[in-house]
Structures are given as structure tokens and as C-alpha cells.
Amino acid sequence: MREDILRILEKNSRIGIDELAVRIGADEIEVANEIKAMEAEGVICGYHTLIDWEKTSIETVSALIEVTVTPQRGQGFDVIAERIYNYPEVQAVYLMSSGYDLLVNMEGKTLKEVASFVSDKLSTLDSVVGTATHFVLKKYKDHGTILAKKKTDEREKLVL
Amino acid sequence: MRDPLSAVTVSLKPSGIRKFFDVVNEMPDAISLGVGEPDFDTPWHVREEGIFSLEKGRTFYTSNSGLMELRKEVDTYLTRRFGVSYDPQGEMLITVGGSEAIDLAFRAMINPGEGEEIIIPQPSYVSYEPCAILAGAKPVVIDLKAENDFRLTAEELKAAITDKTKILVLPFPNNPTGAIMERKDLEAIAPIIEENDIYVLSDEIYAELTYTDAGHVTIASLPGMRDRTILINGFSKAYAMTGWRLGYACGPKNIIAQMTKIHQYAIMCAPTTSQYAAVEALRNGDKDVEEMCDAYNQRRRYLINTFKQMGLPCFEPFGAFYIFPCIKEFGLTSDEFATRLLMEEKVAVVPGTAFGNSGEGFLRISYAYSMEALKEALGRIEHFVNRLRESI
Numbered sequence: 001m002r003e004d005i006l007r008i009l010e011k012n013s014r015i016g017i018d019e020l021a022v023r024i025g026a027d028e029i030e031v032a033n034e035i036k037a038m039e040a041e042g043v044i045c046g047y048h049t050l051i052d053w054e055k056t057s058i059e060t061v062s063a064l065i066e067v068t069v070t071p072q073r074g075q076g077f078d079v080i081a082e083r084i085y086n087y088p089e090v091q092a093v094y095l096m097s098s099g100y101d102l103l104v105n106m107e108g109k110t111l112k113e114v115a116s117f118v119s120d121k122l123s124t125l126d127s128v129v130g131t132a133t134h135f136v137l138k139k140y141k142d143h144g145t146i147l148a149k150k151k152t153d154e155r156e157k158l159v160l
Numbered sequence: 161m162r163d164p165l166s167a168v169t170v171s172l173k174p175s176g177i178r179k180f181f182d183v184v185n186e187m188p189d190a191i192s193l194g195v196g197e198p199d200f201d202t203p204w205h206v207r208e209e210g211i212f213s214l215e216k217g218r219t220f221y222t223s224n225s226g227l228m229e230l231r232k233e234v235d236t237y238l239t240r241r242f243g244v245s246y247d248p249q250g251e252m253l254i255t256v257g258g259s260e261a262i263d264l265a266f267r268a269m270i271n272p273g274e275g276e277e278i279i280i281p282q283p284s285y286v287s288y289e290p291c292a293i294l295a296g297a298k299p300v301v302i303d304l305k306a307e308n309d310f311r312l313t314a315e316e317l318k319a320a321i322t323d324k325t326k327i328l329v330l331p332f333p334n335n336p337t338g339a340i341m342e343r344k345d346l347e348a349i350a351p352i353i354e355e356n357d358i359y360v361l362s363d364e365i366y367a368e369l370t371y372t373d374a375g376h377v378t379i380a381s382l383p384g385m386r387d388r389t390i391l392i393n394g395f396s397k398a399y400a401m402t403g404w405r406l407g408y409a410c411g412p413k414n415i416i417a418q419m420t421k422i423h424q425y426a427i428m429c430a431p432t433t434s435q436y437a438a439v440e441a442l443r444n445g446d447k448d449v450e451e452m453c454d455a456y457n458q459r460r461r462y463l464i465n466t467f468k469q470m471g472l473p474c475f476e477p478f479g480a481f482y483i484f485p486c487i488k489e490f491g492l493t494s495d496e497f498a499t500r501l502l503m504e505e506k507v508a509v510v511p512g513t514a515f516g517n518s519g520e521g522f523l524r525i526s527y528a529y530s531m532e533a534l535k536e537a538l539g540r541i542e543h544f545v546n547r548l549r550e551s552i
Contacts, residue, residue, distance in 0.1 A: 008458075022465045023458035153533075157184045157508055158194035160175070160286050160335075160515075 001026055005034055006043070011144075013047040052139070052147045062091075062107050062136040063114045066100040067122065068129045077101060080127045089117060100132070111135070172290045175514070180499065184508045191537045192508040196335060198400035198481070199528045200455075203441070203448040206399060210437035218432060224424040226254025226408070227435045233442040234408055238393075242367070242378045244386065246410040253420050254430045258365045258394040258407035260423070263291045265361050265390045265409060268418035269327060272296020276326045278361075281312050282516025283484075284331040285363070300325070303518035306486060309475045310339035314348045321352070327359045330379060333366035336515045336524035337484040338460075338477020340370055343377045350382045359415075360389045365407070366480040368398035368449050371457045376479075380410075387412055395434075397480075398449050399441045404434035456481050459527040459534060466538050470545055481528045484512065488521040490548050498523060504547075505540040 004024040008015060017035070021028040038044045053060045069080050077095050084104060085093040092105040104122070108114040118133050140148050175181075184190055201207075225231065231248035239245045246252050255261040270276050270292075278292040281302045292299040302320050304310045317328070332341040353360060362379050370376040380389040394407025409419060423429075441448075460483065467474045467485050474485040487497050494511035501507050510526075512519025527534060 007454075019462065022462050025461050153199065153529075155195050155197060155199070157190065157192040158181045158510065159196045160510065 001030070001034060002038065002043075005031060006038070009035075009044070009047075050143050050145055052142075054139070054147075059109055060107055061109065061111050061114050062105070062139070063118075064134045064136065065104040065106060065118060065122065066096075066132040066134075067102040067104055068100045068131070069102060069125075070127045070129055071101075072127060080125065083125060084122065087117070087121065089113075100130075168293060172293060175286065180495075180502070180511075183499075184502060187502070187506060187508075190502065190506045190508050191533060191540070193525045193527075193529060193534070193537050194508045194510050195526050195528055196482075197402040197528060198397060198452065199530065200400040200452050202399060202401050202404070202437070203445060205444060206401070206437050206441045206448075209440035210404075210433045213433055213436035218436060220432060222254075222429045222432050222435055224429055225252065225420055226430055227432075227439070230254060230435050230439050230442075231408075233439050234410075237442045238391075238410065242376065242381060244378055244380045244391070244410075246391075247413075250413045251416055252408060252410045253416050253423060254435060255394075255407045255409060255423065256427055256430050257396060257405045258363060258392045259287055260427065261390075261392045261394075261407050261409035261419070262287060262361065262363065263294070264419040264422050265392070265411075265415070266291050266295035266297060266327070267422055268415055269359065270295040270297040275324050277322060277324045278327045278329060279317070279320050279325060279358075280329045281316075281331060283310070283334070283336050283512055283519040283522070284329070284515055285335050286515060288329050288331070297326070298324070301516065301518075303516070304337070304339070305518075306475060306522075310334060310337040310484070311341055311345050312349060313345075314352055317349050317352050321356050321358070325356060325358050327361055328353060330360050330362040332362075332364070333370055333376065333479025335366065335480055336482050336510065336512065336519065337522075338480045338482045339475075340372070340376070340477075340479040341379075342372070342374065346377060346379045346382055350379065350385055353388065354384050358388070360385065362389055362391050364391060364393045366397050367393060369453055369456055369481060370479045371453075371460060372478050390415060395438050395441055398452075399438075399445055400452065401434070401437070401441065404431065404437060406430055406434040406438050456527060459529075459531060462531070463525065463527055463534065463538070466542075470542050472545065481526055483525050483527065484522050485525065486522055490545075490552070492548075494520055494523060501541065501544055505544045507537050507540045507544075509541075 008020060017032050018028055021031045071077050072079055081093050081102060084090060089108055090104055090106050094103045096103050106114060118131055122128060123131055228248060231252050234252060235246050235248050273296055276297050277300045278297045279300045279302060280288045281304050289299045300320055302316050360379055364378055367376040378391060380386045380391050390409055390411035392409050395401040395404060463483050464476055472485045474483055477483050494513045498509055498511040510524040512522030512524060
């Protein structure tokens with residue numbers, strides 16, 4: 001049941017528990033309890049909204065920053081990762097398998113804001129050896145959702 | 161001038177709801193639940209393979225029977241999914257959709273003018289009856305019943321068999337009812353088929369869309385049935401490939417050989433691009449099928465639940481992507497109900513009678529639509545139903 005719930009919630013976190021229960025053929029109370037349990041366990045970490053900021057008048061700049069660091073004895077990458085992810089403008093931090101160590105996704109209002117974050121905050125951290133900043137020019141697809149265009153139903157209206 | 165037309169062709173009933181179709185298509189704001197094809201796009205890796213085959217210049221005819229590579233994959237697939245194996249060399253023919261296979265099978269097996277009978281359970285897909293007539297057979301209709309969940313029972317079959325009966329059409333999972341035949345249902349009719357020495361045309365195009373734990377069971381997998389069954393399946397429903405026009409027929413060598421002959425003279429071969437894409441679908445498409453099937457199943461549960469809340473009787477369909485609610489309480493024919501629903505609430509559904517007289521009092525509702533569309537349409541249907549009830 002957990003997987004069924006998660007697969008649906010991942011696509012639509014606003015679904016009502018009644019509809020969710022009907023769709024997976026389970027009892028409403030059981031589904032509610034399961035969701036609560038998963039929230040408590042941290043399996044479900046949050047309910048967010050996917051926004052295509054480009055379609056708003058609000059300016060945002062998004063960047064992917066490759067960060068190379070010196071891991072610290074006994075602590076590996078975790079301490080430096082924490083120092084980075086604590087910045088609220090940082091959206092995501094991943095430990096990577098090769099080429100560089102941490103991939104940081106950050107969002108700012110302007111190019112300048114991102115640039116100064118990298119030069120003032122990120123690069124100056126003790127264990128950071130180098131950074132490479134890539135600005136996102138356009139988001140075509142995010143979180144499994146195509147942002148570029150909406151799908152329309154082009155089928156004939158009646159087909160036997 | 162002489163009459164240029166064939167009397168048999170002229171005698172075929174035109175699709176009864178043509179008029180209805182025209183109205184729907186001229187109503188841009190109508191929500192339709194009338195489509196009998198998947199709302200999903202063909203999985204991208206399958207489309208890509210089609211594109212790749214075009215880029216490679218694979219634009220020639222294939223062998224009449226279809227690409228050997230594809231026939232081998234079909235055999236592997238049928239073995240893996242349904243436990244039946246067919247020799248790619250001789251027991252299998254790749255066709256232009258399942259529809260062509262139906263037509264070929266009838267034409268290959270029927271002696272025109274001899275009064276040979278084809279039993280057609282209805283409600284069912286619209287082409288069996290005309291194809292039977294064109295092949296020179298006499299169609300014998302079995303009116304399936306809602307109280308049997310629209311399954312074919314042994315009694316019904318026995319009552320329809322005469323000494324002229326040659327073929328039984330087995331259209332399950334069923335369009336339009338969503339009914340399936342489980343193993344026990346098939347086991348009940350198999351001995352009758354054998355005793356009366358008749359053949360089965362098993363149209364299993366919706367096989368992958370079966371929502372029971374046991375899944376689809378093909379009659380060909382029952383003892384003694386393989387040698388008298390023409391199994392028809394295809395890519396349209398399972399892989400959302402309707403427009404690619406690709407299906408197949410499997411069966412005894414002697415029948416497939418004659419079907420191949422007609423196919424060779426009438427069609428030559430199924431579309432080559434589609435065949436290459438289908439190889440990819442069979443090799444790497446299991447996950448797509450599972451995901452689509454899961455999405456249909458969620459919508460199916462949602463619809464059953466919503467109709468229950470509306471108080472419209474509806475048996476639980478375990479196959480295809482249709483539900484078939486009963487509207488007899490309103491004293492309207494299916495046609496009248498559907499027409500008024502369209503005019504007054506702008507929702508298009510197909511009257512059950514489009515699939516045979518036994519569809520009277522029922523509607524075919526397709527759930528090959530997004531949840532958003534389904535919700536909007538069901539809201540309108542509920543509104544309509546409530547108004548009808550108030551006016552009674």
C-alpha cells in the first residue's frame with residue numbers, strides 16, 4: 001500500500017484522502033494512518049508546489065554549482081555539506097560519484113546574487129577547493145513534469 | 161447504368177450512431193468519454209525505435225508474415241505472459257491491427273453461401289458481425305446478460321450452437337462492457353466447444369488491461385483448445401499504439417497459411433516502421449504496460465465508486481477501459497439518454513446499443529481520460545441524473 005500511496009502523492013500531493021483511498025482500493029482510515037506514519041518516519045519529507053517561475057513576472061535565476069572539497073578526517077563530506085545546505089538560498093545538495101564532489105542547486109533573484117553567493121560564501125569555506133557555476137537558461141522538464149508545453153487531447157471525440 | 165454495388169455490402173447496417181458522432185464533433189466544448197483508445201502517448205523509447213528505423217532507411221516491405229524478429233518476440237511475449245507458444249514460422253501472422261486479423265480469419269475459414277454460422281456474443285466490438293456477413297457466414301448473436309456480469313455461460317453457448325456452427329467469437333476482455341472470462345468461465349465452455357467441434361476466434365486485444373490478481377487467461381492455454389483457437393492480439397491497447405496499426409494472429413498452421421494468403425494479396429505486409437517499433441515495445445515495454453494498467457485501474461476504481469454514489473447500477477468490470485452502467489431506471493433508451501446528456505450537459509458517451517441490441521439500457525463510458533476530465537464529466541453526469549430523477 002505504501003508504494004501505491006507514494007506514487008500517487010509524488011505526482012499530486014493535493015489529492016484528497018478519500019479519492020486516494022478509492023483509487024488504490026484501500027480503506028480511508030488505513031490510508032490516513034499510513035500517511036501519518038510516513039510523515040513521522042520522514043519518508044514523506046514535504047508537500048511542495050512545482051512552479052514555472054518563467055511564466056510569472058518574478059525574476060529568478062537558477063544555477064548548478066559543482067563544488068570540489070577536501071573531505072575532513074572522520075567526518076567525510078557530511079560537515080561541509082551541512083555548512084552549505086544550511087544556506088536558505090541553496091535548494092539542493094548532492095554528493096556525487098566522480099568529477100567533483102558536491103552538486104549544489106541554488107536559486108537567487110539575480111545573476112549577481114548567485115555570483116556573490118559563490119564567491120563570498122561558497123568559495124571561502126575552508127575545505128572548498130574549487131567551484132564551477134552553471135546557470136540554467138531554460139527549464140524544459142522538472143520533477144518529471146514537462147514545463148515547455150501543455151498536452152492537448154488530439155483524439156477523435158468518439159471512437160468505437 | 162448497372163448497379164455498381166455489392167448487395168451484401170449495401171445490406172450492412174451503417175454504424176447506428178453516425179449522426180450522434182457528427183453532433184459531438186461539431187461541439188467543441190463537449191467533454192467526451194466516448195473514445196475507445198488509450199489517452200497515453202506511445203512510450204517514447206518505442207516511438208524512438210520507429211524514428212530510428214526510418215532514419216536507417218528501413219522502409220521496404222517485410223515478409224508477408226511480418227518481420228521474423230518481431231514474430232519471435234511475439235512468441236516470447238505470449239509464452240511469458242500467457243503460457244502459450246506459437247511457432248514464428250507458420251503459426252503466426254503480423255496484421256494491420258487486430259481488426260484485419262478478424263476479417264482474415266473469417267474469410268479463411270468460411271465457405272460462403274453454405275450457411276455456416278459464426279456465434280457472436282454481444283454487446284461487443286462492432287466489426288464481428290459485418291466481417292462475418294462479408295465472409296459469407298451467418299452471424300448468430302448471443303445476448304449476454306448483466307446478471308452474469310456479461311460473461312458467456314455454458315448454457316448460453318449450448319443454446320446458440322447448431323450443426324452449422326463453425327466459429328465462436330470470444331471477445332474478452334470486452335469492449336464495451338469491460339467483462340472478462342476467468343479461467344473457471346473458460347473451463348465451463350471449453351468442453352462444449354470441443355464436443356461440437358467448433359473453432360474459437362479469441363480477440364484478446366485488451367488482454368494486458370485485466371485488473372484481477374490472476375490476470376488474463378487465454379482459452380488457447382486450456383487443454384485441447386490451442387488447436388482450435390485463433391488468438392488475436394496487438395499493440396494498440398497495451399502499448400498505446402492505435403495509430404501504428406499493428407496486430408497479430410496466432411493459430412493452427414493450416415488456418416494461418418490461408419490467412420497469410422489473403423493478407424499477401426490484399427495488404428502485402430503490415431507497416432514496416434510499426435513492426436520495428438513493436439519489437440522494442442515487446443522487448444522493453446513491460447514497465448510501460450504496468451504503469452498504464454495501474455493508471456487505468458485507479459480510474460476504474462474511481463468511476464465504479466462514483467457511479468455507486470450516484471446510485472447507478474454497474475457491475476464491476478475487470479478488463480479493458482470501459483465501464484457499462486445501467487440507466488434503465490429513467491425509462492429512456494440508451495440513445496435518448498446519450499443524446500440528452502450530450503445536448504443538456506455536453507458530455508459524450510456511447511449508447512450501449514451501438515454494440516448490439518443487448519446493450520439497450522446501458523452506456524459505454526471510457527476511462528481512457530485524465531482524472532481531471534473524468535471528474536468534470538462525472539460531475540455533469542451526476543447533475544443530469546439528479547435532474548432526471550427529480551422530473552420523474
